[in-house]
Amino acid sequence: xxxxxxxxxxxxxxxxxxxxxxxALREQSGNPGRSGHKLSLAAGRLIxxxxxxxxxxxxxxxPERIVFTASATEALNLALHGLLRPGAHVxxxxxxxxxxxxxxxxxxxxxSKVPADLAAGVDPDRLEAALRPDTALVAITxxxxxxxxxxxxxxxxxxxxxxxxxFLVDAAQSAGAAPIDxxxxxxxxxxxxxxxxxxxxxxxxxxxxxxxxALRPLKxxxxxxxxxxxxxxxxxxxxxxxxxxxxPGLAGxxxxxxxxxxxxxxxxxxxxxxxxxxxxxxxxxxxxxRLFGPPPGPTRAGVVxxxxxxxxxxxISFILDDSFxxxxxxxxxxxxxxxxxxxxLSAGGTVRISAGCFTTEEEIDRCxxxxxxxxx
Ligand SMILES: Cc1ncc(COP(=O)(O)O)c(C=O)c1O
Numbered sequence: 001x002x003x004x005x006x007x008x009x010x011x012x013x014x015x016x017x018x019x020x021x022x023x024a025l026r027e028q029s030g031n032p033g034r035s036g037h038k039l040s041l042a043a044g045r046l047i048x049x050x051x052x053x054x055x056x057x058x059x060x061x062x063p064e065r066i067v068f069t070a071s072a073t074e075a076l077n078l079a080l081h082g083l084l085r086p087g088a089h090v091x092x093x094x095x096x097x098x099x100x101x102x103x104x105x106x107x108x109x110x111x112s113k114v115p116a117d118l119a120a121g122v123d124p125d126r127l128e129a130a131l132r133p134d135t136a137l138v139a140i141t142x143x144x145x146x147x148x149x150x151x152x153x154x155x156x157x158x159x160x161x162x163x164x165x166x167f168l169v170d171a172a173q174s175a176g177a178a179p180i181d182x183x184x185x186x187x188x189x190x191x192x193x194x195x196x197x198x199x200x201x202x203x204x205x206x207x208x209x210x211x212x213x214a215l216r217p218l219k220x221x222x223x224x225x226x227x228x229x230x231x232x233x234x235x236x237x238x239x240x241x242x243x244x245x246x247x248p249g250l251a252g253x254x255x256x257x258x259x260x261x262x263x264x265x266x267x268x269x270x271x272x273x274x275x276x277x278x279x280x281x282x283x284x285x286x287x288x289x290r291l292f293g294p295p296p297g298p299t300r301a302g303v304v305x306x307x308x309x310x311x312x313x314x315x316i317s318f319i320l321d322d323s324f325x326x327x328x329x330x331x332x333x334x335x336x337x338x339x340x341x342x343x344x345l346s347a348g349g350t351v352r353i354s355a356g357c358f359t360t361e362e363e364i365d366r367c368x369x370x371x372x373x374x375x376x
């Protein structure tokens with residue numbers, strides 16, 4: 001099987017990730033931060049190591065500001081429901097995922113959507129023009145999960161900081177695949193999945209909560225700390241981490257983070273760009289095929305979307321899976337506004353191919369050949 005759906009979840013994982021999750025279940029399986037025995041302490045150490053590694057990767061100087069969640073979706077919900085009051089004014093873009101769009105709708109937020117260019121992303125000048133004195137948040141995706149377009153996060157962060165507006169970045173497609181420096185980029189809230197570019201198991205993710213963003217917790221409950229009090233602790237990360245955590249998942253995530261630290265995000269980014277460039281060049285030779293997103297380049301993200309004249313996107317992905325054993329994704333990819341901008345909404349979206357750091361050149365070539373055969 002050729003797996004080219006890394007934007008949904010990465011696979012395969014480094015061997016160390018499987019081993020770490022297995023070891024956590026067998027040998028480090030106490031309830032972390034609850035009991036004082038060896039198994040509980042071992043589990044607690046695993047989680048704090050994952051926190052430290054994530055803090056290092058994202059340029060966070062206070063690791064306790066990394067809060068673990070079950071997914072990027074849960075992290076985005078914590079940020080949005082924790083920060084905003086109903087009806088708040090929020091500036092976002094036409095590239096956002098439903099995990100931002102839907103919480104904002106549930107909050108009846110007043111949303112100003114800045115159009116995101118398919119190749120260049122959000123124009124900071126247009127974003128600046130949308131800011132108001134009562135803007136409560138700017139929420140922008142770092143890299144589009146439909147087109148692979150990167151947004152100018154550093155420039156947008158500077159605009160937000162100058163006005164004292166909290167800045168939330170959805171790093172679902174960039175964590176582990178592009179450099180992120182929360183403090184240097186003026187990011188107040190960074191939502192990330194553990195199971196995509198960070199190479200951890202599903203059921204992991206997190207939110208960096210900066211000092212400027214005081215959030216209400218999504219849930220209350222046992223934290224193993226301040227147990228005599230009926231009030232949720234103020235201390236981080238306990239404030240947002242009630243309940244028994246996903247220790248085996250976080251052990252795997254720590255192993256994924258260690259792997260990334262060894263290889264380096266710069267090398268991973270260059271590798272994914274090489275693969276995306278090869279894919280774009282191959283697909284561009286197929287008659288009737290239309291590509292979306294930025295052109296090839298040294299930092300081109302691994303996400304590539306296309307449509308093929310006369311063929312339904314869902315049919316292409318089904319044939320790729322059924323006849324060629326190639327796993328891709330078709331449809332709207334939970335980002336309907338991006339398809340409205342690309343003109344692919346009514347046709348049911350695009351076929352998305354997403355290489356990962358373990359994808360090979362041969363796999364890319366076989367995928368291009370298969371799409372060519374379908375087109376023919
Ligand atoms: C841009 C973007 N945001 C958020 C998410 C949600 O991530 P998760 O699956 O970890 O909830 C995704 C997942 O595909 C995504 O691509």
